[in-house]
Amino acid sequence: MIDFPEISWASIAPQTVILITALTVLAIDLLPRKIERINITLTALLGVVIALIFARNLTPAYETDFSGMIYRDGVSIYLDQLLLAGTALILLMSHRYAQFHPIAYGEYTVLLLFASLGMMTISISADLITLFIGVELLSLSLYVMSGMDKSSLSSGEASVKYFLLGAFSTGFLVYGMALLFGACRTSNLVLIGSAILDGGAGTPLLILGFALVLVGLGFKISLVPFHMWAPDVYQGAPTPVTAWIAAGSKIAGFAALLRIFSLPGISFEPFGGYWAQAIWWLSMLTMIIGNAGALVQNDIKRMLAYSSIAHGGYLSMAFTANNTVGLQALLFYLAAYLFMTLGAFAVVIAVRRNGRECLSIPDLAGLARQHPGVAGLMAVFLFSLAGMPFTAGFVGKLWLFGAAIQEKYYLLAAVGILTTLLSFYYYLRIIVFMYMHEPQKDAVFDAVPASGRIAAGLAAAGVLALGVYPNLLWKVLAAHTNGL
Amino acid sequence: MIGLNHYLLLSGVLFCLGVLGVILRRNVLIILMSVELMLNAANIAIAAFSRYPLFNAGTLTQEDYMTAGNGLVFVFLILTVSAAEVGVGLAVVINLYRQRSTVNIEEVNLLQG
Numbered sequence: 001m002i003d004f005p006e007i008s009w010a011s012i013a014p015q016t017v018i019l020i021t022a023l024t025v026l027a028i029d030l031l032p033r034k035i036e037r038i039n040i041t042l043t044a045l046l047g048v049v050i051a052l053i054f055a056r057n058l059t060p061a062y063e064t065d066f067s068g069m070i071y072r073d074g075v076s077i078y079l080d081q082l083l084l085a086g087t088a089l090i091l092l093m094s095h096r097y098a099q100f101h102p103i104a105y106g107e108y109t110v111l112l113l114f115a116s117l118g119m120m121t122i123s124i125s126a127d128l129i130t131l132f133i134g135v136e137l138l139s140l141s142l143y144v145m146s147g148m149d150k151s152s153l154s155s156g157e158a159s160v161k162y163f164l165l166g167a168f169s170t171g172f173l174v175y176g177m178a179l180l181f182g183a184c185r186t187s188n189l190v191l192i193g194s195a196i197l198d199g200g201a202g203t204p205l206l207i208l209g210f211a212l213v214l215v216g217l218g219f220k221i222s223l224v225p226f227h228m229w230a231p232d233v234y235q236g237a238p239t240p241v242t243a244w245i246a247a248g249s250k251i252a253g254f255a256a257l258l259r260i261f262s263l264p265g266i267s268f269e270p271f272g273g274y275w276a277q278a279i280w281w282l283s284m285l286t287m288i289i290g291n292a293g294a295l296v297q298n299d300i301k302r303m304l305a306y307s308s309i310a311h312g313g314y315l316s317m318a319f320t321a322n323n324t325v326g327l328q329a330l331l332f333y334l335a336a337y338l339f340m341t342l343g344a345f346a347v348v349i350a351v352r353r354n355g356r357e358c359l360s361i362p363d364l365a366g367l368a369r370q371h372p373g374v375a376g377l378m379a380v381f382l383f384s385l386a387g388m389p390f391t392a393g394f395v396g397k398l399w400l401f402g403a404a405i406q407e408k409y410y411l412l413a414a415v416g417i418l419t420t421l422l423s424f425y426y427y428l429r430i431i432v433f434m435y436m437h438e439p440q441k442d443a444v445f446d447a448v449p450a451s452g453r454i455a456a457g458l459a460a461a462g463v464l465a466l467g468v469y470p471n472l473l474w475k476v477l478a479a480h481t482n483g484l
Numbered sequence: 485m486i487g488l489n490h491y492l493l494l495s496g497v498l499f500c501l502g503v504l505g506v507i508l509r510r511n512v513l514i515i516l517m518s519v520e521l522m523l524n525a526a527n528i529a530i531a532a533f534s535r536y537p538l539f540n541a542g543t544l545t546q547e548d549y550m551t552a553g554n555g556l557v558f559v560f561l562i563l564t565v566s567a568a569e570v571g572v573g574l575a576v577v578i579n580l581y582r583q584r585s586t587v588n589i590e591e592v593n594l595l596q597g
Contacts, residue, residue: 129558136565140572147579156576156583157592163576164515164589167569168506171522174562175499178526182492182533185551187558232595 011072013054014080021047022113029106037105041095044109052084064126068188071126074480079123087116089342092455093349094240103148115141119252128177128187139166146237158236165229173216179209221253224285227309234305243345246308247338279319286313291419294426321403328477329399336392343381343459350452366439375434377456384463386427387420392466491532499525512587516573523566527559
């Protein structure tokens with residue numbers, strides 16, 4: 001008779017609910033009768049809301065579960081909630097988008113839920129195996145989703161480019177994991193942590209392993225010099241998919257970095273020495289090249305791609321700073337980044353002109369005349385991305401730069417501040433077009449639907465609430481990061 | 485006698501061949517094969533590491549068996565996932581071929597800026 005280990009199913013309740021929802025949507029999509037899009041959206045939203053309720057009611061446990069496979073600490077509970085909120089917003093946006101573009105909506109929704117499940121698997125993983133499965137579940141779903149618009153040549157091209165570079169980076173990630181396994185003789189992150197602290201691990205293997213893992217994950221979160229795929233994929237993929245690549249997969253990538261480079265349950269700073277230095281360079285290059293690239297873009301999705309690369313640079317500053325403030329700032333900025341990025345994409349999806357998407361920046365000229373509300377929301381998101389006071393982006397950047405200064409990385413913080421100033425140019429350029437330019441000839445903006453207003457409104461509420469009352473989240477983060 | 489280092493050398497060489505293949509070849513299908521080579525190089529390394537204690541021919545402890553099981557499960561899951569990756573990859577490539585009638589990555593250049 002085999003003894004089964006103690007398992008607490010409650011700790012993976014949100015993941016289980018999302019899995020069941022995805023399978024349910026898959027089943028109803030297979031029914032012979034045609035299912036209305038609204039029913040698919042509502043089923044998926046219901047599942048996401050139930051998962052969110054489960055996630056809110058979890059209590060953090062600072063030990064591994066499922067025989068060392070998962071680690072349900074405060075950080076993972078927090079990240080699960082963020083990812084679920086993001087999934088709900090993406091569902092609202094996709095509902096509208098599918099009205100105008102020939103994507104198979106049932107399958108699309110299933111893949112979206114699987115991608116979210118992959119991200120949530122990363123956030124709870126305590127083992128290289130779990131982490132790898134999460135990364136692949138997320139990536140494989142997103143490869144297919146970005147090629148889902150079969151009528152569009154650029155969508156097909158985006159999925160090929162995303163797949164090839166994504167699979168290439170997976171190769172580095174897996175080889176890095178193989179070397180880590182060899183160096184520590186276990187795939188469990190907690191045991192790897194204690195092996196490193198005991199000094200009982202073979203050093204060259206370990207360093208090479210961590211470096212390869214960093215390269216692999218650097219592709220996923222598009223750190224310079226591993227960012228080449230991002231602008232093309234962001235531009236070509238269907239817009240809601242772009243939004244989820246920008247927000248969701250970046251949060252998941254940072255969750256993976258956090259899991260591997262902070263060693264759950266031990267500390268946030270076991271490798272102070274060399275990792276801080278390597279990530280310092282990546283962070284510096286990413287901020288400079290990301291912001292410089294965004295300056296010359298005329299396509300909104302391409303501009304947001306470079307903007308998201310640049311934000312990856314700010315976020316990775318936390319890994320250089322390597323202190324508790326840095327960890328809290330990282331978690332706060334991930335929430336801010338989620339709301340402002342998704343909000344900006346929600347507006348891009350909601351606003352259509354003469355029945356077409358407005359994808360170049362001059363297309364938005366005169367938007368404020370015809371739709372003052374939507375233009376106002378877009379302005380809020382752009383100000384927050386730029387880092388204007390009273391928005392979430394400002395508080396998050398301040399906190400991140402503060403963490404870097406605390407550890408005496410003055411140059412890094414200075415470059416952060418200078419590139420932030422530079423970024424005002426390209427964000428404000430859109431606002432100038434929306435408010436100060438005459439609409440182009442014959443341009444009539446279509447009515448903005450309720451789903452778009454709700455998605456953008458919720459995101460704006462998040463951005464402003466975090467900007468004006470950062471204490472809301474500050475206290476939660478302080479409580480969650482205590483166990484580290 | 486063949487030991488751990490030989491397996492690691494083989495896996496390192498295969499990995500480098502995979503990386504070179506991805507960088508140098510222009511045919512999407514060949515690139516896909518090269519990526520598989522990289523993943524299988526990792527598999528060889530993990531399998532070799534998990535049998536590492538056997539090379540030392542000493543007495544095996546409980547921990548050695550744990551490591552062996554752990555590594556083999558890891559290999560098994562990487563194999564499964566890489567099969568799924570090929571499935572998705574071929575679908576993506578077929579979609580490309582239907583749209584453009586080419587699988588040469590140099591001719592896929594609509595998105596630039």
